[in-house]
Each structure stands twice: as C-alpha cells, then as structure tokens.
C-alpha cells in the first residue's frame with residue numbers, strides 16, 4: 090500500500106498464523122477461580138454468529154493456519170458447535186476441542202466424531218470428587234470421568250489437562266494415577282497462568298516451593314514410568330524462574346485468538362493492554378488483522394524493546410517474555426517481563442512468591458475465600474473498578 | 475528393536491493426521507496441539523503408508539519414482555522413527 094512518491098518500505102516478512110484459537114463463548118457452567126478469562130466476561134455478550142465463524146475459519150485457513158482450538162468459556166454451550174467442527178474439518182484444520190466435558194454426553198461425543206473432530210481435551214480440576222467439585226464450583230467430577238472414558242472409547246487421542254495450583258498441587262500423584270487409570274495418551278500438568286481470574290486469586294493459588302519441588306519429582310517419575318504410553322507435559326510456573334517464558338512463541342507470530350465478540354487478539358489475555366486497539370473480525374478480514382493491523386504489529390519481533398531487553402544477548406530466545414505480565418506487574422507492557430532477574434522490577438515477582446512462601450498454611454491466610462469465576466462476580470468486581 | 479520388516483504393512487495411525495499444506499509447501503503430521511513439518515522424502519514415504527503396500531513394495535515404488543537414489547536403508551530407518559513417534563502402525 091505504498092503511496093506514490095513515498096519510499097518503498099520493505100515489509101518484514103510476517104509469517105502466517107499456525108494456530109487459531111476460537112473462544113466461542115464466555116459462558117461456562119464451571120466457575121474455576123484459576124480461569125484466565127478476563128474479569129470483564131459479563132461485558133462481552135455479543136457473540137459471533139455461525140456465519141461469522143465460518144468466515145473467520147475460511148480466512149485463517151487460507152492464510153495457512155492448521156491447528157484450530159475451540160475453547161471459551163465452555164465451547165459446548167454453542168449449539169452450532171457440530172456445524173463449526175464440520176466446516177473446520179472440511180477446510181482441513183486439525184480440530185481440538187478444549188472443554189470441561191460439561192455439556193456433552195455419549196451421543197454428542199459421537200456427533201463430533203462424525204463431524205470430523207480430531208481431538209478432545211478434557212480438563213479436570215483435581216483428582217478427587219470433593220476437591221474437583223469445590224474448585225469447579227459445581228458438581229461435575231463423575232460426569233467428567235465418564236466423558237473421559239467416552240473420548241477414549243470413541244477413538245480420539247485422549248488429552249487430560251489438570252491446572253495446578255496450591256490447592257491441588259499436593260495431589261499430583263493421585264492426579265497422575267487417575268490419568269493412568271483413564272489411559273490418557275497425553276497429560277498436561279498445566280501450571281496456572283496468572284491472568285484474569287487467576288491473577289485476582291493469585292495469593293490463594295500460588296504454590297509453595299516445596300510443593301513445586303515435589304510435583305516436579307513426581308512428574309519426572311511418571312514420565313519415566315509411562316514412557317511410550319503416556320506423554321506427560323509439565324512446566325514449572327514462570328513466577329519461580331529467573332527467565333521468562335517465550336510467550337505465545339512471539340506476539341503475532343503463531344497464535345491468533347478470536348474472542349467471543351469477534352475481537353482479534355495475539356493472546357487471550359492481551360485485551361487488558363492499554364493503548365492498543367484490537368481489530369474485530371466483524372469489520373476486518375483476518376489477513377489484514379494479522380499482517381497490517383497496528384495492534385498485531387505492536388510487539389512483533391524485537392524492535393519495540395526497551396532496556397534491559399534491547400541490548401540483551403538472550404532476547405531472541407524469550408522475546409522479552411509476556412507483554413501482559415509486564416503490564417500487570419510493572420504497569421508498562423513494553424517493559425521486560427519481571428519474571429526475568431535482569432529486570433529492575435524482578436522483585437515484584439519474588440516478593441509475591443516470598444509472601445506466599447511465608448504465609449501458606451497459616452489459617453488466616455488460607456481462609457481468605459477464592460473468588461469464583463461467574464457472571465455475578467464479574468459484574469460486581471468490574472463495575473466497582 | 476526393529477519393528478519394520480520387509481513384509482510389514484505400515485499404515486497411518488488414526489490418532490494422527492497426515493496432509494499436504496499448501497502454504498508450508500510440505501506434508502505435515504498433525505496431532506493434538508502440534509504439527510511436524512516433513513521433508514520431501516519423508517512425505518513421499520508416508521504418502522505410501524496406505525495399509526495396502528508392504529515395506530518392500532513401498533521401496534520398489536519409491537525407486538521407480540526416484541531412480542537416482544538408493545533409498546532402502548533410509549526408508550526403513552525413517553519408518554522406524556515414524557513408528558516410534560506413533561505416526562504409523564503396522565500389520
């Protein structure tokens with residue numbers, strides 16, 4: 090789009106997105122306090138239509154996206170999910186359904202298969218009914234077990250996901266035993282990502298160092314034991330590290346998230362970042378959003394960096410870490426992720442970790458209630474903010 | 475442990491997807507939340523793992539199409555690897 094007379098700007102070759110994350114809805118029957126959806130879920134009611142999604146799928150696929158995740162909220166709430174799966178399959182996506190399992194039964198699992206769904210990831214909150222149901226804020230454990238069995242029985246690769254935090258971290262052995270009993274092919278021991286609700290609840294969720302050391306040891310033991318039969322992914326939460334994660338594999342570089350209202354985001358937490366105008370797929374096509382929108386270009390590559398990242402020899406490795414974490418903790422999204430110990434604000438992370446380390450287990454500290462993720466709490470908290 | 479013999483008949487595991495990607499200009503293997511881009515020769519080999527042909531047939535077929543290459547041992551080695559990853563199974 091160079092104007093007559095202007096010097097040709099050589100565009101940096103933007104690689105196409107490989108991953109499309111379709112957040113179909115923010116509605117969810119569960120109320121996980123570790124949910125990384127934004128606190129403002131109650132505000133975004135205006136969901137995309139089936140036709141909108143078809144268009145987004147086609148545009149993203151045309152650009153070369155291969156992996157498609159249906160998530161939310163709880164994607165099973167969408168009545169057109171079967172249709173969306175079928176269209177995605179027709180286009181050649183590898184389709185992943187990321188679900189709590191609440192909202193499907195044997196027949197629906199079969200209908201998804203017929204529509205061409207490749208994979209269902211069922212998330213559990215814990216390994217026991219009592220804790221699971223407490224954390225989920227609903228009675229779902231038995232049903233999840235049954236759905237996990239159905240997934241396996243109907244020939245999908247079975248991926249179980251457990252989000253770990255202080256309240257369930259010590260159950261790690263039982264959690265892995267449960268996965269073994271269900272014959273999972275992959276187990277994701279996902280560490281809580283401190284965005285949205287999880288950030289709000291972080292004092293109640295951050296694990297202690299002893300818990301982490303134990304969890305890591307047990308995860309390793311099972312990785313060894315189950316080699317060739319079950320793949321176990323375990324990542325140490327970044328708060329406890331001295332280098333940040335390579336967040337989303339780079340801003341606007343691999344992942345394209347579409348929020349329920351059509352807002353396009355480089356990661357599902359990015360919406361909170363000030364000063365960025367995220368485009369909406371109702372108004373713009375995916376190619377423009379990805380290749381040309383200022384928001385997707387804002388933190389792409391390395392040029393946006395400030396010190397200490399700018400002159401850091403490791404900058405290509407972690408790309409300065411997570412923009413949202415930099416913003417949430419330091420107030421400036423262009424700062425180094427404070428997880429990095431080269432950041433002058435690294436203490437903002439270590440202080441939190443230390444505080445939890447000191448206080449965990451103490452009655453008063455643990456008695457502080459978790460804020461459950463639901464529309465009522467969303468309204469209450471974000472309207473007062 | 476060699477599981478790929480001349481007479482074994484390899485086929486793609488149902489829990490993986492193998493397809494051509496126009497934008498990447500290569501064959502890929504897709505699995506839950508991941509993708510492996512395949513080299514041209516790996517793509518040619520997997521394309522022939524159709525549950526009909528034996529490994530020996532498959533090598534003959536490849537030799538006809540690529541007469542300048544001595545493929546035998548490489549093909550088996552690759553199939554061993556593919557089997558280890560769980561991409562193919564044999565009967």
Ligand code: SF4
Nearest residue numbers: 117119120121124162
């Ligand atoms: S983390 Fe829990 S509450 Fe949040 S969307 Fe997933 S199932 Fe629903």
Ligand code: SF4
Nearest residue numbers: 398401403404409429
């Ligand atoms: S200073 Fe920045 S680029 Fe260097 S390691 Fe830390 S976060 Fe990464």
